[in-house]
Amino acid sequence: MLKNYLLLFAAITFVNTCMAQDTVEVKRKISTDVTEVYKVLAKDVNTRQGLFKALYKNKIPVASGLYVNDKRMGLWKFTDRDGVIIQTYDYTNNRLFYEAKEDTTSRLRYFVDKELKEGDKVTKPIKMGGTFYGYLPYLTLFTLPKEFKEIDRDAVVATVELLISPGGRLADYKVNLMQYATVEPFKTINMNIKLPDPADLVFIPATLNGEPIACRVIIRCVVNSRLHLDFE
Structure with missing residues (x-):
């Protein structure tokens, strides 16, 4: 059992290391009030990797989620300009969880x-x-x-x-x-x-x-x- 736990811990550590290493943070203003903040691979600046957020007026995260090899993965959250959640979407399974009226x-x-x-x-x-x-x-x-x-x-x-x-x-x-x-x-x-x-x-x-x-x-x-x- 201990061996299994050690193997699991090693696997998680390996994944986290791969996700974190050799990346560069990018800030990109996409509109008057919205700035995207994310990381790209140092060896390929066109590949987004890791946590992503789009900030309205540099404080309200109107979009947040995870990139893996430039693909959106897992559950992403999207809000309006007041920070109220208006949509959640699972990109791994291509499934809409919530859409506000x-x-x-x-x-x-x-x-x-x-x-x-x-x-x-x-x-x-x-x-x-x-x-x-x-x-x-x-x-x-x-x-x-x-x-x-x-x-x-x-x-x-x-x-x-x-x-x-x-x-x-x-x-x-x-x-x-x-x-x-x-x-x-x-x-x-x-x-x-x-x-x-x-x-x-x-x-x-x-x-x-x-x-x-x-x-x-x-x-x-x-x-x-x-x-x-x-x-x-």
């Missing part, structure tokens, strides 16, 4: 291209990462075109429009620029859906009466000082 204060709106009847049951598409951190890439990938850089940013709103297929894939991605108090955009920019991170193409699809259905997600945003987008 959204109310009228949500910055996201969902639309299915089908007339709904009384009694229909509809579920929204779900982005791994939650309704804050999970949708940040679609905001930060946008840069205001040069011809609009002199525009009064305070007089402009933007909407990010995502089309999620019944198969749970990002099928269309566009940004609409509008003047305040107007409905029609003065410019629609079609974004490339060949995104840097393939994980940003994947969703849990919306359903209608238990069957997958296409759904549009609309996110209301503002143009920030870096000429990217922030949640309104």
Whole structure:
């Protein structure tokens, strides 16, 4: 029995040593208010290894979990900007544990291209990462075109429009620029859906009466000082 305990202890020590050695800490600002803090292998700076957190205003962990050989593993926790948990997801088993209900204060709106009847049951598409951190890439990938850089940013709103297929894939991605108090955009920019991170193409699809259905997600945003987008 003692021998077994010693072998187990040695194995745990070996794993912990592998996880800890030869890594370098990286801090990467991904939006005006969110900074990612994680470690990469010293011999391969593109491979994330160990604990990860994304901090809102350098204090609230809106995303936290573990990377092993650049893959998310185990249970990850995602919060809103107040630190309230809005999603937990098990990346090892690809299983959603918890998704918070959204109310009228949500910055996201969902639309299915089908007339709904009384009694229909509809579920929204779900982005791994939650309704804050999970949708940040679609905001930060946008840069205001040069011809609009002199525009009064305070007089402009933007909407990010995502089309999620019944198969749970990002099928269309566009940004609409509008003047305040107007409905029609003065410019629609079609974004490339060949995104840097393939994980940003994947969703849990919306359903209608238990069957997958296409759904549009609309996110209301503002143009920030870096000429990217922030949640309104």
